[in-house]
Amino acid sequence: MNSRDGKAASGNELSMTSNQSGLPEIHLIGINHVSAPVELRECLAFSTEQSETTLAELKKSKAIREILVISTCNRVEFLFTSHFREQAVQTIVDRLSAAKAIPAHRFKPAMYVYSGDAAVRHVFRVAASLDSMVMGEPQILGQIKDAYRLAVENKATGVVLNRLLHKAFSTAKRVRSETGIGDRAISISYAAVELAKKIFGRLDGKTVLLVGAGDMAELAVEHLHRNRASGRLFVANRTFEAGVNLARRFSGQAIHFEEIGASLARADIIISSTGSPGYVITQDLVRPIMRERRNRPLFFIDIAVPRDIDPNINRLENAYVYDIDDLQGVIDENVSSRQSESVKAERIIDEGVIRFRHWHDALDVxxxxxxxxxxxxxxxxxxxxxxxxxxxxxxxxxxxxxxxxxxxxxxxxxxxxxxxxxxxxxxxxxxxxxxxxxxxxxxxxxxx
Amino acid sequence: MTYLLIPVIGLYLTSAACYGAFLFIQKDGYQRAGFALMLAGFAIHTVIIGVKAIHAGVIPVQNLHETLLFAAWVFAAVFLAFKLHSRLKVMGVFAAPMVTLLSAAAFMVPDKAVEIETSFASLWLIVHVVLIFTGMAALSLAAGTGALYLIQKRNIKGKKHRFFFKRLPSLEMLDSTGYTFVVIGFSALTAGLITGFVYAHTVWGRFWSWDPKEVWSAITWLIYAALLHERLMARWRGSRAAILAIIGFAVMLFTFLGVNFLLEGHHDEFTRW
Known part of the structure; x- marks a missing residue:
């Protein structure tokens, strides 16, 4: 990756008459945390208002067809389509220099320019948080969505960038759901699923009990479902209504908080995330259940702080308890496996790039x-x-x-x-x- | 005949090495090479056993050398048959060295003719030996999966996810595979003991003679019977079943070898050297 400059600049691209019968190509110019130090990045960062005026200015340029500005604390990037790459780049650099009152020679060397597939791939990687300082951090997707909304509101995008951004969003979602790259919450539910697989082998037909209907619990259930945990789902929540709502989303069944003990006999995986100050599930509650379960394994995932599940349950035969720190430990130990996850993510990105190119190639007279x-x-x-x-x-x-x-x-x-x-x-x-x-x-x- | 054993042991040894490499490197090629080498060794092994059987006109278990060689052969056969049905690749890490060890032990023991008083030319005896060895092989594999289960359980309970955690399959798979081995091994053992009784009846005129080997066989059988009984009552899953499978294996090993060396009895002569 990071082959700067997808296409070599050629002299005749500068003339306004060449190549105009074809479609404008996709380009991207910008700086990020790798190419520029923070001192430079903070000088170039745009506020929303500045982005808006810049969009309006750049839209007027004949060299630029569609344009989008992404500005976060780690990157300032201009995504645009143009027949005249060099002119467009020059226009943007001039505009940036004028808006920020910084001479172009200070930031120009730190800038990268991608064209065609390379530009598309870069956008996909940024959206999927593969290009982030902390790989997998979740904010970037929202920031790009905001940047896109701003460009749409200012009528700065067209068919090509609209399609490109929508594809970037769906590709990012795929990377998130199909690989272990994600923010802490996502990697925690991922680690939990991996552990469940080491205990149960296959997850199909396994029954899940949610204690507390929080966001994290929801994420974990989503992850389990994607791994074909096709069994039943019980949701026990203090406020019954929230439990009913969550249960409906996954076609599960809401139960009362008092029914937890009884439902332990049927559940295989218990995910707890209540705000309770003490233990919700104690060793004394589980011990008799194990006999009733005929010793089928029981896996407790405790993502609540303070903890919901008595850690002593882990001492019971065939019962396994993991709290949030344990899961974090699993993630830390799996840094090497993250490497292979990023290979998987790059593969998903490659697929997205190829599909987009097919669409883009067909979009010609x-x-x-x-x-x-x-x-x-x-x-x-x-x-x-x-x-x-x-x-x-x-x-x-x-x-x-x-x-x-x-x-x-x-x-x-x-x-x-x-x-x-x-x-x-x-x-x-x-x-x-x-x-x-x-x-x-x-x-x-x-x-x- | 003995020199032919060298390539067999060599093939088994490289097979074991391949499985070892598979455990560390986790490339599927090593595991498949291990299987192929084992198969090649088994082919030559089969020829040796076959020639011996035709030559002697009876089943070749007339001294310790032959007995060990035959046991190794049955063990390899059981493992290869298992491999065709199961995706539990890591099993070779246990089975290949075991087969290597048995054939190497056979190689170390001189193959000298022994005067045998009792008749070997009985179909009952052939069935008895083959079934007992098949049962023993399956029960050793059960002990092997039991050990793997205990290691993996320790990893998960102790929240340590380093070397073995990634390389071993799920607890559920180890548990059910071990159970399958116990069922197969126990059935073969039971049938082997019954044919042994029948054979004893034809030779000595009585089914049971309080021979030490018989007594220890009965103890082994009872351990596995208890294991299966508890398992079917669905109480003893996981660790307890795994530990009992390992204890059963230790007792079985004593029944096979220890009794012959430490105690006396009518099985004595088959393992004399």
Whole structure:
């Protein structure tokens, strides 16, 4: 990764006339915690208002089609589409220099520029928190969502960046749910699931009991479900209604707090996260249950502080208790396995980049026209063949001229739409119309 | 004949080394190589046993050398058969050295003809020996999984997740695999003892003669019977079942070897050297 500059700059890109028939390419320029020290980053950081005025300024530039500004404490990045990379970069650098009153030579060396796939990959990695100072920290996705909202409100984005950002969000979500890279809460529920697998082997059919309906508990249940813990779910909460609501979300069953003891006989995995000051589940409560359970293992996950589950339960045969510090210990010991998780994350990112490229490549005039013509010809040809079946008296010359007529109709009726697509007017966003055409004719090359 | 054992032991030893490497490096190739080497060793091993059997016209368990060699062969067969059905790859770490050890022990003991008074040419005896050894192999594997279970349980209870935690399968899998071995081993052992009684009846005219080997076999059998009984009553899962499987294995080992060296009886002559 980090191959700076996806595409070498070539001289003729600077002239306004070259390459304009194609689509503008995606580029990204910026600095982050790796390329620049904090002193420089804080000088360049934008407030929301500054971002807005900058967006408005940059939108006016002829070299820039769509633009988005991401500014956090660890990065300042401009994501844009343009036919004229060098000019656009120059415009942004000038603007940044003017807005922050810093000479360009102070920050220019720290800046990286990515184009095409490299830019797309960078956006995906940033959104998935792979490029963060603390890998897996959760705030970055929200910050990018805010930046995107701001750009949309200022009408600075178009078809390409809209699609790119939506894909970045869904890819980030996939990385989060399918790998162990995540914030502490997520890695804790991940560690809990890994432990459960070491105890139970397979999780299907295992019954889960939630004690307390907090966010963390919800996250853990989500994680268990994704790992096919297909058994029943019980939710015991002090306020019954909150329990009912959570239970409904996972098609489980809410129970009263007093029923915990009885439900222990059926549960396999207990996740506790109440605000109770003392132990909610004690050793004396569990000991008789183990006999009733015929010694099937019982796994307690205590994510509450102060703890809900008596740690002495861990001494009972076939009962296992992990509190939040124990789970944190598991995570720390698994730093090496995180390495392999990040390989998995990069693979998910690669998939996203390839899919996006397929969509983006198809979003061009020539392939779109070809596909529309192909589709119409296929329809006309099929109808012609159907008609000819019932008309045996026609000579081969007749059939040939009918075929020619059909082809002429297709070509002529497509003539005006094609002219329009090729030149929808200089002020218009061509990709928007191509996208609409593709939707009208239902030309989809990308499977979602 | 004995020199042919050298490649067999060599193959088993490299197989054990491959399984050891698998434990540390966790690359599937090592484990598969271990299986292939074991299979190759087993093929030559089978030829040796076959030639011996044809040569003697009876089952080749007439002295300690042959008995150990035969035991190693049955052990390898049981393990290979198990491997075809199970995904518990780590089992070879236990089984391959065990087979190597048994065949190496056979190699160390001289293969000299012994005057045997009792008849070997009985179908009952062949079935008896094969079943007993199959049972012993399965029960040793049960003890092996039991030991792995105890290690893994210690890791989870003690919240230590270093070397073995990652490499060993889940408690549930170890527990159920161990149980399967006990069921198979116990069934084979029971059937082996019954055929032994029948054979004893044909040779000595009585089923039971308070021979030390018989007594210790009965003790072994009772231990596993108790284990299964408690298991079926579904009380003794996990640790207790694992510990009992290991105790049973120790008693069984004594029945197999210890009795012959320390006590006397009519099994004595089969292991004389």
């Amino acid at each position: 020539v392939p779109t026209i070809k596909e529309i013509r192909g589709k119409l010809k296929a329809i006309a040809g099929a109808e012609l063949a159907k008609t000819l079946q019932a008309m045996n008296h026609l000579s081969s010359e007749d059939i040939e001229s009918l075929g020619k007529m059909i082809e002429a109709i297709v070509n002529k009726s497509l003539h005006d739409p094609m002219l329009f697509l090729k030149n929808p007017g200089s002020h218009r966003d061509k990709s928007l119309y191509i996208d609409i055409f593709r939707k009208i004719f239902k030309l989809e090359n990308e499977r979602d």
